[in-house]
Amino acid sequence: MNYHIARRAASLTPSITLAIDAKAKQMKADGIDVIGFGAGEPDFPTPKHIVQAAIDALNAGFTKYTPSSGMPELRQAAADKFKRDNGLAYKPSQIIISCGGKHSCCNVILATCDPGDEVIIPAPYWLSYPEMARLAEANPVIVQTTDQSEFKITPAQLRAALSPRTRLLILNSPGNPTGSLYTSGELKALGDICVEHGILIMSDEIYEKLIYDGAQHTSVASFSPRHYEQTIIVHGLAKAYSMTGWRIGMTAAPEPIARAIDAIQSHSTSNPTSFAQKGAVAALNGPQDHLAGWLAEFDRRRAYAWKRLNSIPGVSCVNPKGAFYLFPNISGTGVKSMEFCAQLLERQKVAAVPGVAFGADDCIRVSYATSMANIEKGLDRIEQFVRTRNG
Numbered sequence: 001m002n003y004h005i006a007r008r009a010a011s012l013t014p015s016i017t018l019a020i021d022a023k024a025k026q027m028k029a030d031g032i033d034v035i036g037f038g039a040g041e042p043d044f045p046t047p048k049h050i051v052q053a054a055i056d057a058l059n060a061g062f063t064k065y066t067p068s069s070g071m072p073e074l075r076q077a078a079a080d081k082f083k084r085d086n087g088l089a090y091k092p093s094q095i096i097i098s099c100g101g102k103h104s105c106c107n108v109i110l111a112t113c114d115p116g117d118e119v120i121i122p123a124p125y126w127l128s129y130p131e132m133a134r135l136a137e138a139n140p141v142i143v144q145t146t147d148q149s150e151f152k153i154t155p156a157q158l159r160a161a162l163s164p165r166t167r168l169l170i171l172n173s174p175g176n177p178t179g180s181l182y183t184s185g186e187l188k189a190l191g192d193i194c195v196e197h198g199i200l201i202m203s204d205e206i207y208e209k210l211i212y213d214g215a216q217h218t219s220v221a222s223f224s225p226r227h228y229e230q231t232i233i234v235h236g237l238a239k240a241y242s243m244t245g246w247r248i249g250m251t252a253a254p255e256p257i258a259r260a261i262d263a264i265q266s267h268s269t270s271n272p273t274s275f276a277q278k279g280a281v282a283a284l285n286g287p288q289d290h291l292a293g294w295l296a297e298f299d300r301r302r303a304y305a306w307k308r309l310n311s312i313p314g315v316s317c318v319n320p321k322g323a324f325y326l327f328p329n330i331s332g333t334g335v336k337s338m339e340f341c342a343q344l345l346e347r348q349k350v351a352a353v354p355g356v357a358f359g360a361d362d363c364i365r366v367s368y369a370t371s372m373a374n375i376e377k378g379l380d381r382i383e384q385f386v387r388t389r390n391g
């Protein structure tokens with residue numbers, strides 16, 4: 001049978017990181033001692049009181065549909081979070097709880113972009129953004145940044161990328177894969193341009209709580225009522241509460257956009273898992289004291305790995321202020337990222353993600369969401385790999 005595959009699906013690029021990931025998994029299964037720097041999730045367990053809330057919900061029979069947009073209690077808890085952390089006033093009706101931050105991003109793009117609309121995406125980008133734009137039959141407009149600007153776009157770059165078809169700017173700060181954090185001033189300059197031109201901003205703030213060196217997170221929605229009206233915040237519990245498998249994300253948006261997202265969700269997934277939502281309420285309303293320990297540990301690993309990477313000939317790495325990734329530039333080694341990662345895995349049994357997957361072929365992504373012992377061993381191996389590659 002010659003199946004017809006819809007153009008919107010056929011146009012998606014299957015994740016090019018999958019080949020390396022599959023190979024690393026196979027090597028592990030074969031008993032080979034592989035060091036994994038590929039993780040996109042914290043290596044800590046979900047805090048116990050959150051797990052208990054979900055168990056209690058299950059035992060209490062909380063196993064049926066909730067409203068499609070999420071339980072009122074959770075939408076209120078999310079609204080309280082935005083008030084508490086960001087000084088932003090949202091009504092529960094402006095909050096839509098979804099099946100993960102990724103689902104929220106997809107909902108936002110589907111709710112705001114028509115076919116042919118342009119979505120401005122700074123590179124290096126989270127690899128799903130351009131594919132989500134394509135899914136909506138919109139056109140991703142990639143704006144390239146480098147380590148020279150700490151992987152942040154400038155107002156001049158944003159202006160140059162605008163066209164009459166520009167609908168949406170995607171910002172992700174702190175960002176995946178670079179860990180870069182925009183300062184409040186930098187964000188405001190970009191937000192001002194969007195306000196001036198009537199362009200929406202999708203602000204993915206999922207790494208808000210994972211910030212180092214005393215740096216501050218600011219939401220672009222908080223600069224003025226106009227910024228607020230043109231921003232849709234994407235958030236979720238995956239990273240700050242180590243709840244990646246729970247699949248709970250959220251958007252905070254102006255009322256008409258929230259309604260559009262709700263309509264899409266009500267006809268596609270309906271509500272996120274009922275008892276996971278109960279866990280999410282416990283996460284948002286409960287104690288936040290797990291974070292200090294996690295941050296101290298992430299910070300210790302970040303400082304160590306950053307220093308080690310910079311001491312390797314041909315490798316240079318900016319010191320990122322957020323998330324749990326380092327994004328070293330490996331162009332001084334003379335190889336592109338795919339070949340670098342393939343050979344690194346083959347010869348030294350270290351799995352890292354090639355930057356080409358994120359639109360940055362001179363870099364690789366090294367996640368430090370793994371133990372210090374693994375980081376030490378993995379960096380020894382990367383160093384050995386680079387020093388002996390041409391020898």
Ligand SMILES: *Cc1c(COP(=O)(O)O)cnc(C)c1O
Nearest residue numbers: 100101102126176206236238249
């Ligand atoms: C992890 C991540 C998300 C959300 O992940 P979910 O597991 O879907 O909640 C969103 N944006 C970025 C940039 C991420 O790295």
